[in-house]
Amino acid sequence: MYQRPQHLMSRASQQYRVWFWEEPVCDDHAWLEVRAVNSHLHVLVPHLPPGLAGEAGHELQRQWLNNLRVQHRIIDFISWYYTPMALAFTDQLRPRLTLYDCMDELSAFHGAPPELREREEELMHRAGLVFTGGYSLFEAKQQRHRSVHAFPSSIDNPHFAQARRGLADPADHANIAYPRVGYSGVIDERLDLTLLRELASRQPDWQFVLLGPVVKIDPATLPQGPNLHYLGMKLYEVLPAYFSNWQVALLPFARNDATRFISPTKTPEYLAAGLPVVSTPIRDVVTTYGSYAPVRIAATVLEFEQAMAEALHEQAEFDWAPIDAHLQQQSWDLTWAGMNGLIKEHLKTSENVRAHALIPE
Structure with missing residues (x-):
């Protein structure tokens, strides 16, 4: 489904290198599919055999991710999340910014993992910025984080x-x-x-x-x-x-x-x-x-x-x-520009705080 994540990350790839890590698919052997959309955007699809579930699957994805970072010299980066469950294999990352773009109240969905709420609490704690896919979600999340911003559904x-x-x-x-x-x-x-x-x-x-x-x-x-x-x-x-x-x-x-x-x-x-x-x-x-x-x-x-x-x-x-x-004011281009402005502002503020902390007394 070509939806919010695809619209936004396609635009992000015009200014950043983007690796889009999808959820695993079932296969007869374990391998990481790497598909280039353009020179700055790659889609990563973990292929896992049916018996490789739980922590074993997470550990393999963690290894693949670590290898990817070494291969492409990914040192200064942003971790952008659409599901808190991805923390199971990314909690070792130390990005300059962790960002949670919350599209839905995933814990309310049928078959949601029982640990999802706990994972989301951890992600909210790590996140420097939280975006929401609508105003109702914004109202639900704004009391749980210091920097929540509503970016409702946009339009191409x-x-x-x-x-x-x-x-x-x-x-x-x-x-x-x-x-x-x-x-x-x-x-x-x-x-x-x-x-x-x-x-x-x-x-x-x-x-x-x-x-x-x-x-x-x-x-x-x-x-x-x-x-x-x-x-x-x-x-x-x-x-x-x-x-x-x-x-x-x-x-x-x-x-x-x-x-x-x-x-x-x-x-x-x-x-x-x-x-x-x-x-x-x-x-x-x-x-x-x-x-x-x-x-x-x-x-x-x-x-x-x-x-x-x-x-x-x-x-x-x-x-x-x-x-x-009304629709002219709701383009994905405008949405991405608004998000990217907040990202740059946050990074600049963080860098200023860091520089100030390094100044000797």
Whole structure:
């Protein structure tokens, strides 16, 4: 999934060397895949056999990481975390700055490791800066750290705005009838499957298209029907073509612990594509986008059904100028510039403190 980490680290690589360490994948033997995206950005994927879990897997990753630092002479560096669980093989690092970019309240997710909260406390203690992916998360974290900064979901506006030009229908999409309402993203416990099932049943002429991988839930539990279409994960590059051939976009999130602090990146992406959005009352969606005409908030099946019907009927009548102006202020370029400014300020302050400490009495 090409999301916040990929957007930010791609931009970071224009000014820094970046090694992007992914979570392990299962393989028949142990090896570290190193894939060059460009001369300054490398993706690292640990391959671990099924029996190599727990501390043994962590120790092997620690060795690979240490070897990588020696090979590339990585001495003066920043450790940037998306999950506290990575401390299991990186706690030996002594960076100039530890940074935690918190996208979600991971401890609330189904199957979260029981030690995650403890790991996050340790990471918060080590971190010089904490960024959050939304305002709800900011409010939840700001009392736990001295330097927390909110950077909500941003948008690659030119990429998704292509959808407004009327792109060709993808081949696996072309035979689906109209009207089409779509969702793009991970399909997991955060989606309200009961809501989706009832909507599809009550409106058999509406075609529900879902793009994305099914994660951490049994695919057999997904609602099924002739108007429900699961097309799997799509490359980021082709998403505008799918969005261009929808009439309404959905955010059918459940109201549970896993969605309490989310700030869906898909909201601005849908809107940049010119799609009206219907969402359950996710707080960050309501507070950031709820006042704009193309966005409808619905708490029940009936409200959702009515909001979708209105969006389908009024699509051509929406005033897009206000939301387009708002989206211009939410680019990933601006987000990275804001983050990098804080990083440089922190490093400069730390260097000044260090220099002052070295001055003899």
